Amino acid sequence: MKRTAFDLSHLSHECGKIDRLKVLDVFTAAAGDSVQIDFQGAFRLSPLERALTLDARIDIAAFAIPHRHIYGFDTWSAFIRDGEAETITFPHVDNSATESASHAPSLAYLGVGDLTNIRQIPKWLVEGYNRIRGRFFINPGASHADDLNAEFYTDDLPGSADGDLYGREVSPLRTPWTTGMNGTRSLETAQQRNVQGEVVAGQADRMDVIDITAARAMLGRMTTREYYGRRHVDLIRQIWGGNVSADADERPIMLGRTTAMMSGYDINGTDEHSLGSYKGKADTTARLFVPLRFCPEHCSIFVVGVMRFPICHKSEIQYLARNPNPTYDELAADPILLRTMARAAVMSMTS
Numbered sequence: 001m002k003r004t005a006f007d008l009s010h011l012s013h014e015c016g017k018i019d020r021l022k023v024l025d026v027f028t029a030a031a032g033d034s035v036q037i038d039f040q041g042a043f044r045l046s047p048l049e050r051a052l053t054l055d056a057r058i059d060i061a062a063f064a065i066p067h068r069h070i071y072g073f074d075t076w077s078a079f080i081r082d083g084e085a086e087t088i089t090f091p092h093v094d095n096s097a098t099e100s101a102s103h104a105p106s107l108a109y110l111g112v113g114d115l116t117n118i119r120q121i122p123k124w125l126v127e128g129y130n131r132i133r134g135r136f137f138i139n140p141g142a143s144h145a146d147d148l149n150a151e152f153y154t155d156d157l158p159g160s161a162d163g164d165l166y167g168r169e170v171s172p173l174r175t176p177w178t179t180g181m182n183g184t185r186s187l188e189t190a191q192q193r194n195v196q197g198e199v200v201a202g203q204a205d206r207m208d209v210i211d212i213t214a215a216r217a218m219l220g221r222m223t224t225r226e227y228y229g230r231r232h233v234d235l236i237r238q239i240w241g242g243n244v245s246a247d248a249d250e251r252p253i254m255l256g257r258t259t260a261m262m263s264g265y266d267i268n269g270t271d272e273h274s275l276g277s278y279k280g281k282a283d284t285t286a287r288l289f290v291p292l293r294f295c296p297e298h299c300s301i302f303v304v305g306v307m308r309f310p311i312c313h314k315s316e317i318q319y320l321a322r323n324p325n326p327t328y329d330e331l332a333a334d335p336i337l338l339r340t341m342a343r344a345a346v347m348s349m350t351s
Helices: 067-071 073-083 123-137 148-152 161-166 211-228 232-240 335-349
Strands: 022-029 034-044 057-066 093-094 121-124 192-193 197-203 253-261 283-294 301-309
Touching: 022 034, 022 123, 022 335, 034 057, 034 253, 034 301, 057 123, 057 283, 067 073, 067 123, 067 232, 093 123, 121 123, 253 283
Parallel strands: none
Antiparallel strands: 022 301, 034 283, 057 253, 057 301, 093 121, 192 197
């Protein structure tokens, strides 16, 4: 079959909201197509009343989702096999007015325009978005994602004003207090050791340096495995370095991703007349390039983006700042004692 090159360059003007996943572009590809994406975007925060002190992170990614995953093998294979004589009726998502709204939502978060007057929305468009969010932007260990199947294989609409305009919320960026770390040691099981690292007494109200060192050593693998590695494909990749086909769990195929920070240009004037009544704002540019990629079957391709600020723990207080009577071990930082405890910690983890 003769192949022809088409330039589908176009503009996309979207309005998003912090912590919500927005579709920046979406299109379909036929079996045998080759697609190359060169996304160049300019992102700007709304004017702020205060100067910007925390840097926001922008994540942009492109995904391909085969229609076969959305409609099922039997339905899609029958549609392709029957050709022009097909009589398949694909399921759709109903977009109608609800009791709380006098008109249907616009579903602007899907990035295809105003869908207020469209009552039947293609299933691949809504479920494709939900699969991307559930698989790549929701931490499987979070409390709101206990049922992974419900989070992953759904064609439900957001059902809220912000959700209809800006998309669904995503999980926050990783921090020790958002990853749900569960250590094997706790205050109830902590033990006090002497300088040689031997256990001398049980203590129910403290953790010693060795306990803390061991907990820190286990943080990476425990957090990754227990919180982010609950799916089969994640465990195979993290533990054995293998790779499971996207057909195994019908997950979206990531074509590429990039990250940008909002830091940079943040002044647009020299006095209050040109700056107006606000002090802080920021804009930046980001580029996502996906090399030429062959599409082996019919699919939809999504380019999505989300902007998130880092999480600050309101109770993050330095330990010595709330301890009026520290011990020698806690305050002196005796190098001999620290080296001895470090060696004991290594021995306890390798034994």
